[in-house]
Amino acid sequence: MTALLAVEGISKRFRGLKAVDDVSFTVPKGGIVALIGPNGAGKTTTFNLIAGVYAPDTGRIVLDGEDITSLRPDRACHAGIGRTFQIVKPFGAMTVLENVVVGALRRSADVAAARSRAAELLERVGLADKAAMPAQGLTLPEKKRLETARALATEPKILLLDEVMAGLRPTEIDRMVETFRALNRETGIAILLTEHVMRAVMALSDRIVVLHHGRKICEGSPEQVARNEAVLESYLGTEAVS
Amino acid sequence: MRARVLLSLLAVALVAAPFVVSGYLVSVLIVALYFAYVGQAWNIMMGFAGQLSLGHALYVGLGAYTAAALFVQSGVPPWLGLIAAIIVAMAFAAAIGFLAFRFGISGVYFALLTIAFAEFTRIGFDHFGWVGASAGLFLPVSQRSGSDLLALRGTPTMFYYVILALAAGAFALSRWLLTSRIGFYWMAIREDQDAAQALGIDTFRYKLAAVVVSAAMTSIAGVFFAFYYNNLFPEQIFSIGRSIEIILGPIIGGLGTLFGPVLGAFVLQLLAEALREGVSALGLEIPGLTQVFYGVCLLVVVMFLPNGVWPPIARRLRL
Incomplete structure (x- = not known):
């Protein structure tokens, strides 16, 4: 599969804090990738770097062959990034x-x-x-x-979903998962999501990238990630995934 | 449909007014329509795009002085002077907007910046000899034998129709802007700038457009003001009090609505005039009464109708 979105070694430092530290991953065309990790792991910062809210200190971001590193948010949107906000902004x-x-x-x-x-x-x-x-x-x-509908209206190549399942009841989560699955299946849109709701992450994603303290500690299929010891220790907890 | 019928009725009433009411009432209506016009111009910037200007007297003054000075000093006819006035106002607005938005100045700080520009332009004009400095600029008043629209000299009735046409034009323009892409983009920026930008909106460009459009419209009011009142003093025309007067109509009528600025201007000016008349009929003279009245109106609206007078009326009329 060809990569639609390629994030290559991006870092972002706020004062002394390394919020994102040399993170690389790709999202294939039509793929669904989840970015997970504990609070403060750098998920939202990574989103903001891709969407142009901040410029990365190092590294490169390529969308569909176009270098979008450090593009302003409106330019990033023109390039094909559609996003939602963790703290909603209707x-x-x-x-x-x-x-x-x-x-x-x-x-x-x-x-x-x-x-x-x-x-x-x-x-x-x-x-x-x-x-x-x-x-x-x-x-x-x-x-x-x-916010999802608003982002989709710009007809993006990739949809960045920042914790859209937070606060939903389990039945609502299943409905949202089905909505995104149908969307992905019917339109072929790629999705990059951050999520704490593991039920949704496991059901939706083809691949999972795990961040911890700004670094990527693991990447793989849902099954691989769920068995990874580093992930269990830092995030999921030993009995979280059954 | 209902809205259209009511609007047509209002238009007919306003067009017929000079034939029906006294000359005194026509002069009151001229003031009301003047504020309806500048209120709409200001509403584009604040009501639509969410950029608070507390220095809109700047553009009234620039428009007034540009056209009047060209007329007095070089005999340039007012309609040509009007074009010059618009260009000057747009240039000032673009400079202020560029400075503010390029350096991310927003909210209260942006409002302070607009006051600062109005204030130092006032001080500049106080020492600007070519336009009479603080002693003022006076337009020659010819014998009012007839009306000459091209020279913008004539009877109050002529001025009445000029300002009515301007107010109606501003209304049509506002409506068109609000229902096209730029209007949606302005409202999005007003509601949440980050979200607007994430949807591909070049916020810098659209905010600048709002300021420039609003300033251009406001400067036309300035040209009207100069040729209607025939005298200009920097101390008066650029004063912050004038800027505040401009924004009262839209705030009381309903910020961001189409009809709010018009309704607000009429309510405020007609009530203020009635109050002045009533008080002087009692043989009293109370300086500053109008300002106190404005304050009370503002207080009442802010406390009881924070969205302005128009939205509840619109609901009641099912518009």
């Missing part, structure tokens, strides 16, 4: 539909076309009945789904 006073319209306008300046595209995406993430509501009235899980 356009609160705008309606749910309008939120997604903003994303859809990336591809067409025609507002009417953007509206119908947005409506389709709301259907996909299960928010169609909330379309006319102000986004600030949504529950947290709904806001996460809204």
